[in-house]
Amino acid sequence: MYVCICHAVTDRDVKAAAAQGIRCVPGLCRSLKVGSQCGRCTEFAQKTLDKALEKVSVGA
Numbered sequence: 001m002y003v004c005i006c007h008a009v010t011d012r013d014v015k016a017a018a019a020q021g022i023r024c025v026p027g028l029c030r031s032l033k034v035g036s037q038c039g040r041c042t043e044f045a046q047k048t049l050d051k052a053l054e055k056v057s058v059g060a
């Protein structure tokens, strides 16, 4: 599923970023450009990242 349409970023990309240590939407913006164009995706990106981080911390 797409998280950021403008930059074709999927939930898998966000999960991979979380596994690599990204912990906030500004971090996603720097690494994947999430939210850097229209900005409509930032709330969903935050929710997707939060879920991914829960799994990362459970797996740690």
Ligand code: FES
Residues within 6 Å of the ligand: 003, 004, 005, 006, 007, 034, 035, 036, 037, 038, 039, 040, 041, 042
């Ligand atoms: S949908 Fe992410 S910047 Fe537009």
